[in-house]
Amino acid sequence: xxxxxxxxxxxxxxxxxxxxxxxxxxxxxxxxxxxxxxxxxxxxxxxxxxxxxxxxxxxxxxxxxxxxxxxxxxxxxxxxxxxxxxxxxxxxxxxxxxxxxxxxxxxxxxxxxxxxxxxxxxxxxxxxxxxxxxxxxxxxxxxxxxxxxxxxxxxxxxxxxxxxxxxxxxxxxxxxxxxxxxxxxxxxxxxxxxxxxxxxxxxxxxxxxxxxxxxxxxxxxxxxxxxxxxxxxxxxxxxxxxxxxxxxxxxxxxxxxxxxxxxxxxxxxxxxx
Amino acid sequence: xxxxxxxxxxxxxxxxxxxxxxxxxxxxxxxxxxxxxxxxxxxxxxxxxxxxxxxxxxxxxxxxxxxxxxxxxxxxxxxxxxxxxxxxxxxxxxxxxxxxxxxxxxxxxxxxxxxxxxxxxxxxxxxxxxxxxxxxxxxxxxxxxxxxxxxxxxxxxxxxxxxxxxxxxxxxxxxxxxxxxxxxxxxxxxxxxxxxxxxxxxxxxxxxxxxxxxxxxxxxxxxxxxxxxxxxxxxxxxxxxxxxxxxxxxxxxxxxxxxxxxxxxxxxxxxxxxxxxxxxxxxxxxxxxxxxxxxxxxxxxxxxxxxxxxxxxxxxxxxxxxxxxxxxxxxxxxxxxxxxxxxxxxxxxxxxxxxxxxxxxxxxxxxxxxxxxxxxxxxxxxxxxxxxxxxxxxxxxxxxxxxxxxxxxxxxxxxxxxxxxxxxxxxxxxxxxxxxxxxxxxxxxxxxxxxxxxxxxxxxxxxxxxxxxxxxxxxxxxxxxxxxxxxxxxxxxxxxxxxxxxxxxxxxxxxxxxxxxxxxxxxxxxxxxxxxxxxxxxxxxxx
Numbered sequence: 067x068x069x070x071x072x073x074x075x076x077x078x079x080x081x082x083x084x085x086x087x088x089x090x091x092x093x094x095x096x097x098x099x100x101x102x103x104x105x106x107x108x109x110x111x112x113x114x115x116x117x118x119x120x121x122x123x124x125x126x127x128x129x130x131x132x133x134x135x136x137x138x139x140x141x142x143x144x145x146x147x148x149x150x151x152x153x154x155x156x157x158x159x160x161x162x163x164x165x166x167x168x169x170x171x172x173x174x175x176x177x178x179x180x181x182x183x184x185x186x187x188x189x190x191x192x193x194x195x196x197x198x199x200x201x202x203x204x205x206x207x208x209x210x211x212x213x214x215x216x217x218x219x220x221x222x223x224x225x226x227x228x229x230x231x232x233x234x235x236x237x238x239x240x241x242x243x244x245x246x247x248x249x250x251x252x253x254x255x256x257x258x259x260x261x262x263x264x265x266x267x268x269x270x271x272x273x274x275x276x277x278x279x280x281x282x283x284x285x286x287x288x289x290x291x292x293x294x295x296x297x298x299x300x301x302x303x304x305x306x307x308x309x310x311x312x313x314x315x316x317x318x319x320x321x322x323x324x325x326x327x328x329x330x331x332x333x334x335x336x337x338x339x
Numbered sequence: 340x341x342x343x344x345x346x347x348x349x350x351x352x353x354x355x356x357x358x359x360x361x362x363x364x365x366x367x368x369x370x371x372x373x374x375x376x377x378x379x380x381x382x383x384x385x386x387x388x389x390x391x392x393x394x395x396x397x398x399x400x401x402x403x404x405x406x407x408x409x410x411x412x413x414x415x416x417x418x419x420x421x422x423x424x425x426x427x428x429x430x431x432x433x434x435x436x437x438x439x440x441x442x443x444x445x446x447x448x449x450x451x452x453x454x455x456x457x458x459x460x461x462x463x464x465x466x467x468x469x470x471x472x473x474x475x476x477x478x479x480x481x482x483x484x485x486x487x488x489x490x491x492x493x494x495x496x497x498x499x500x501x502x503x504x505x506x507x508x509x510x511x512x513x514x515x516x517x518x519x520x521x522x523x524x525x526x527x528x529x530x531x532x533x534x535x536x537x538x539x540x541x542x543x544x545x546x547x548x549x550x551x552x553x554x555x556x557x558x559x560x561x562x563x564x565x566x567x568x569x570x571x572x573x574x575x576x577x578x579x580x581x582x583x584x585x586x587x588x589x590x591x592x593x594x595x596x597x598x599x600x601x602x603x604x605x606x607x608x609x610x611x612x613x614x615x616x617x618x619x620x621x622x623x624x625x626x627x628x629x630x631x632x633x634x635x636x637x638x639x640x641x642x643x644x645x646x647x648x649x650x651x652x653x654x655x656x657x658x659x660x661x662x663x664x665x666x667x668x669x670x671x672x673x674x675x676x677x678x679x680x681x682x683x684x685x686x687x688x689x690x691x692x693x694x695x696x697x698x699x700x701x702x703x704x705x706x707x708x709x710x711x712x713x714x715x716x717x718x719x720x721x722x723x724x725x726x727x728x729x730x731x732x733x734x735x736x737x738x739x740x741x742x743x744x745x746x747x748x749x750x751x752x753x754x755x756x757x758x759x760x761x762x763x764x765x766x767x768x769x770x771x772x773x774x775x776x777x778x779x780x781x782x783x784x785x786x787x788x789x790x791x792x793x794x795x796x797x798x799x800x801x802x803x804x805x806x807x808x809x810x811x812x813x814x815x816x817x818x819x820x821x822x823x824x825x826x827x828x829x830x831x832x833x834x835x836x837x838x839x840x841x842x843x844x845x846x847x848x849x850x851x852x853x854x855x856x857x858x859x860x861x862x863x864x865x866x867x868x869x870x871x872x873x874x875x876x877x878x879x880x881x882x
Contacts, residue, residue, distance in 0.1 A: 230706045231703065231706045231707040232706065232709040234699075235701070235707065237686070238665055238686055238694060239694060239721060239724060240686075240689075240691050241724070249709075249712070250709055253709070253711035253712075254710065256711075
């Protein structure tokens with residue numbers, strides 16, 4: 067059964083899965099895998115690739131490879147954390163709005179509309195300028211911004227479910243709202259949400275990289291892929307592509323996640339080519 | 340049999356297969372079929388018997404994922420499986436037409452009826468737009484549609500389901516085809532509307548001497564329409580005979596079981612004592628949807644251990660009454676009393692105990708069960724929720740409940756609803772209601788989505804459970820045969836009012852209220868002359 071299912075996975079999704087698992091592995095075991103410490107200055111500035119520094123060193127003389135490995139942990143870990151918060155809250159509120167309808171739905175939906183009406187990057191820059199750039203603030207701000215699309219999706223998907231008779235049956239049984247959300251509605255919109263999770267995770271991850279690039283995200287000396295590009299950008303003008311490696315890692319992971327999401331959407335919607 | 344060239348449709352050894360995950364599955368297993376010009380053939384069988392597939396095959400069409408594997412289909416002596424799809428298109432709509440089950444879903448809602456009517460004749464080069472319009476009005480007249488001059492200029496959503504079905508038959512007639520395939524054209528309609536559609540179809544088929552294949556699962560209906568009946572089961576022919584012979588003397592045992600469906604024996608129950616208090620009383624209830632009042636002064640009592648059937652056409656307020664009893668819709672006036680205590684209007688204000696006493700079984704078993712929960716969880720939840728059983732005690736109770744509804748716990752406990760048939764799902768729905776150990780169960784059209792044989796099984800189960808557990812049922816239905824079979828008392832509703840109520844036996848004996856009479860006389864009977872007689876009778880009454 068499982069073997070058959072594995073055989074059904076298309077090549078692109080396999081590629082995506084391998085990259086995601088590899089990234090997860092690297093992120094989890096970063097201290098063991100990295101040849102040097104995350105912030106340790108181990109050599110001269112901008113050293114070229116060598117046996118000692120496989121990918122050279124950065125603008126302060128820190129080992130690029132080590133920072134790339136630790137960067138996976140920070141960037142991907144934070145993105146995962148942020149997306150999870152946005153999803154838990156967004157999905158809960160979305161289903162709640164669909165289930166309760168009436169004034170609660172109206173209130174929540176309009177609040178979400180307010181969030182959606184401001185471009186996300188501008189909103190994030192504004193909020194971070196007010197709150198000050200720090201990791202908890204960044205996580206909070208991005209999570210709030212991404213609650214909006216998740217809320218809308220969860221609400222739309224849940225609206226199709228809450229009218230069904232098994233939800234009515236649960237309500238007539240006297241079940242509590244939380245139970246109905248968790249047991250009756252959530253399992254039925256889970257595949258949609260998971261597919262969306264993958265997609266949103268990509269956006270959040272790029273968002274964090276973008277904020278870090280602008281200097282408002284993860285603060286130095288913490289290694290992350292976005293700020294690594296920024297810090298070493300000057301090297302690009304000398305024809306060295308090392309600073310592009312973190313950007314490449316971002317692109318690779320984003321593409322991989324999209325491959326997997328495509329496959330999952332394909333599976334959950336039951337569409338055939 | 341007869342001369343091949345004269346024959347309209349000739350199917351020999353037809354085999355068709357459907358693609359499934361486990362390879363091709365044969366769904367039509369070598370069927371022969373002959374149809375003479377002007378003849379009406381009835382195809383009868385349960386769902387999954389291959390009726391619709393065979394009906395479509397006679398037009399040389401196979402559904403997506405199905406294919407012809409063997410056999411020939413000849414229309415007027417010409418093999419229509421071998422010809423190109425362009426040639427087949429020239430035949431379809433012009434010489435062979437199709438009338439689908441749900442007219443509402445088959446019309447394009449964005450175009451007026453007349454536009455859709457004219458499409459066929461224009462495509463097949465039979466005259467121009469004006470000719471088509473005049474012709475349409477003629478046919479609408481013959482189909483006895485109201486305002487035949489204007490009705491064509493309306494959109495599908497502006498006319499009723501019965502009228503749509505007739506408009507669709509008129510559309511199928513537009514090119515005066517030699518053969519029309521009717522696929523369950525009246526299944527979705529009320530008995531009273533069904534009569535109008537049946538009469539219209541029969542008249543027009545006779546008028547133009549069109550041959551027809553009439554697909555249905557309702558034997559009484561097919562008895563009115565067909566000259567000859569074929570009974571199908573699992574893609575095979577069970578029996579074929581002229582209507583008269585088939586009705587009076589079915590040969591095969593399967594056919595006999597189909598025929599006997601409408602004959603559940605009911606034990607007569609004594610009337611409740613005058614001293615006995617009703618279990619549930621509905622007292623002078625008015626209710627509204629928004630500003631429209633849908634229930635007017637509804638009052639009735641339901642006694643312990645009895646079945647009360649609520650009958651009426653769609654829109655008569657049957658289901659709305661059930662909603663008010665459950666507390667899903669607030670009554671504006673009046674009260675619902677359970678064992679003498681008034682229940683709060685809204686279900687949210689009722690106690691857990693109040694909710695436990697009144698359970699609901701739904702019409703559509705597909706949407707009544709959560710597809711992501713296992714059967715044991717679906718049945719187990721009310722047990723846990725109301726009775727507080729857990730662990731081994733819970734499992735024991737679930738097993739006992741599954742045995743009550745005649746599903747083997749070993750096989751079904753860990754399955755999901757998708758892995759069950761419609762009838763099995765409905766049984767799980769019953770078990771979920773029973774799990775709460777209620778006194779009163781509302782059954783909302785519980786058999787209307789099921790085949791006759793399966794429905795009979797469900798009804799028998801409900802009757803047995805009533806005897807064992809002394810339950811009361813409120814049985815909402817539009818099927819009077821079911822009412823006669825199982826109900827102790829009947830309530831007839833029309834336009835949100837109770838027209839008549841009383842014991843079943845009295846209700847089925849004249850004199851009736853005018854509307855009850857109309858409902859009763861509209862239930863098709865097995866007598867092939869029933870429709871003609873009724874038609875004559877109603878015409879004389881009018882004049």
